[in-house]
Amino acid sequence: MAENNYILGMADLLVAPAPVKLVTLGLGSCIGLVVFDSYARVAGMAHIMLPDSRGRLGAEKIGKFADTAVPSLVEEMLKRGATRPHLKAKIAGGAQMFALPGAPVDFLTVGAKNVKETTMRLARLGIALVASDTGGNKGRTIEFSTSNWMLKVKTLGKGVREI
Amino acid sequence: MDENTFSPMQLDAIREVGNIGTGNAATALSKMLSCKTMMDVPDVKFVSVYELSKYYGNPTDTVAAVFVRSIGGFMCSLIFIQPEEESHFMVELLLKQQFGTYIPYDEIPEHMSDSALTEVGNIVLSSFLNAINLLLGTQHQISVPGVAHDMLSSVLDVAASVFGQMGEMALLIKTELKVDAGKNEDVKDVRGNIILIPDPDALNVLLDKLKVS
Numbered sequence: 001m002a003e004n005n006y007i008l009g010m011a012d013l014l015v016a017p018a019p020v021k022l023v024t025l026g027l028g029s030c031i032g033l034v035v036f037d038s039y040a041r042v043a044g045m046a047h048i049m050l051p052d053s054r055g056r057l058g059a060e061k062i063g064k065f066a067d068t069a070v071p072s073l074v075e076e077m078l079k080r081g082a083t084r085p086h087l088k089a090k091i092a093g094g095a096q097m098f099a100l101p102g103a104p105v106d107f108l109t110v111g112a113k114n115v116k117e118t119t120m121r122l123a124r125l126g127i128a129l130v131a132s133d134t135g136g137n138k139g140r141t142i143e144f145s146t147s148n149w150m151l152k153v154k155t156l157g158k159g160v161r162e163i
Numbered sequence: 164m165d166e167n168t169f170s171p172m173q174l175d176a177i178r179e180v181g182n183i184g185t186g187n188a189a190t191a192l193s194k195m196l197s198c199k200t201m202m203d204v205p206d207v208k209f210v211s212v213y214e215l216s217k218y219y220g221n222p223t224d225t226v227a228a229v230f231v232r233s234i235g236g237f238m239c240s241l242i243f244i245q246p247e248e249e250s251h252f253m254v255e256l257l258l259k260q261q262f263g264t265y266i267p268y269d270e271i272p273e274h275m276s277d278s279a280l281t282e283v284g285n286i287v288l289s290s291f292l293n294a295i296n297l298l299l300g301t302q303h304q305i306s307v308p309g310v311a312h313d314m315l316s317s318v319l320d321v322a323a324s325v326f327g328q329m330g331e332m333a334l335l336i337k338t339e340l341k342v343d344a345g346k347n348e349d350v351k352d353v354r355g356n357i358i359l360i361p362d363p364d365a366l367n368v369l370l371d372k373l374k375v376s
Contacts, residue, residue, distance in 0.1 A: 009214070010212070025223050026222040026223050026315060026316025026317045027317060027320070028313070028318060028321065029320045029321065030320050050327055060331055061213070061331070064327065097311050097313065097317060097318055097320060097321055098228075098230040098309035098321065100231075100306045100307055100309045101309075102307060105232050105240075105306070107324055107325055110324045137311070138313060138317075139313040139314040139316070139318070
């Protein structure tokens with residue numbers, strides 16, 4: 001059976017049964033979060049933009065914030081037949097695209113905050129974070145395939161890395 | 164923040180601010196490169212914060228971007244963004260203008276090309292900011308510029324994360340500059356876009372100062 005190919009936009013969240021390929025293009029400070037269960041053969045991805053919904057829960061796209069995206073993605077996975085002990089996570093993204101010498105700008109470090117919040121939320125739910133490629137100052141395009149449960153991370157000028 | 168936040172008159176005022184800023188930036192660029200520079204009337208509209216990149220190209224297009232932060236009466240950030248290849252033409256243009264001879268981009272050391280790119284971005288964005296702060300009667304300070312060569316969508320995450328904190332819509336102030344290389348045979352025309360990212364509430368300051376609040 002051919003893989004279904006999905007490209008997720010900003011703040012999208014999607015769960016699909018294998019065989020599937022989940023793609024996010026050009027992550028900067030955003031996070032691409034993958035949660036999968038290779039026994040139940042189901043995988044999900046979220047394109048997280050910001051760490052914290054600050055109480056605006058439900059008012060906006062659920063995949064936008066780490067604090068809403070992580071529990072929602074896990075819940076959706078469980079609904080689709082995944083079992084909690086088998087859930088694993090991989091993350092990529094959270095870069096800082098610009099650095100201004102001598103002028104710390106709060107919102108330029110949102111990538112690091114996204115990584116921190118996503119990691120913390122996963123830990124709180126007891127989901128094992130088995131691989132990550134985060135930080136730095138380069139954007140990433142990511143592809144997760146259920147053919148090998150690997151996350152392909154493409155970085156401009158640095159080639160492809162599989163995690 | 165969405166399409167109902169501002170009246171048509173207020174949006175006109177914001178467009179005019181973009182127009183004045185871009186006009187000054189175009190003049191500065193024209194002087195710096197000794198070339199004719201054209202600009203479009205800025206397009207001001209509310210767009211989905213999730214789809215910002217589609218107004219500038221494909222998400223994975225490679226772009227060169229210069230970022231500055233301005234603090235003072237009108238707090239904002241600005242990005243000068245160009246297709247990567249056209250930023251190379253611009254660096255060639257600048258160096259030809261400075262040294263009198265054409266050097267192909269590939270033969271320019273990276274630190275020099277990035278320095279040239281940063282300098283052009285800095286001049287363009289400072290000119291934009293000077294004009295609008297003069298108009299508003301506000302003081303401002305501009306940061307040292309930061310530069311990135313990366314995918315369009317990755318670079319625009321900076322804008323998306325600022326607008327995204329305020330809601331699901333972004334106020335797109337789209338201004339395009341075109342440098343006409345004219346009779347220069349070696350060098351090609353160059354396009355660039357200035358992206359204005361006001362801090363939360365900065366637009367209210369702007370409208371206050373323009374007395375259209």
